[in-house]
Amino acid sequence: MHQKIQRMRNVLRRDEGMVTSEYAMGIIAAVGFAAVLYAVVTSGEVSAELQDIVKRALSARM
Numbered sequence: 736m737h738q739k740i741q742r743m744r745n746v747l748r749r750d751e752g753m754v755t756s757e758y759a760m761g762i763i764a765a766v767g768f769a770a771v772l773y774a775v776v777t778s779g780e781v782s783a784e785l786q787d788i789v790k791r792a793l794s795a796r797m
Contacts, residue, residue, distance in 0.1 A: 775781055 776785070
């Protein structure tokens, strides 16, 4: 029984760094997606469309 517990501890110790690397890859992916989204939103066509949507929303009667 004691050997099984020791083997499980050894297996769990080998996987400790994986969580940190998974978080790092997630952060890198999120930053990359944010950069692409920023580039798209600040492009001329999209920016003009967003401004038009905001203007129409502000001028709408309630």
